[in-house]
Amino acid sequence: MRNNAMRAKPRRRGxxxxxxxxxxxxxxxxxxxxxxxxxxxxxxxxxTMDG
Numbered sequence: 001m002r003n004n005a006m007r008a009k010p011r012r013r014g015x016x017x018x019x020x021x022x023x024x025x026x027x028x029x030x031x032x033x034x035x036x037x038x039x040x041x042x043x044x045x046x047x048t049m050d051g
Contacts, residue, residue: 030044
């Protein structure tokens with residue numbers, strides 16, 4: 001590719017379709033009470049989206 005002066009064309013990321021609006025934040029149902037009696041009773045995840 002270099003010998004033929006060819007270069008890869010970078011992909012352009014489009015702007016966010018939501019215009020910066022974010023959905024409603026859900027209530028904190030655990031209320032920082034992470035202790036459980038047995039395994040697999042409470043699961044958490046973080047779906048933070050940047051950009």
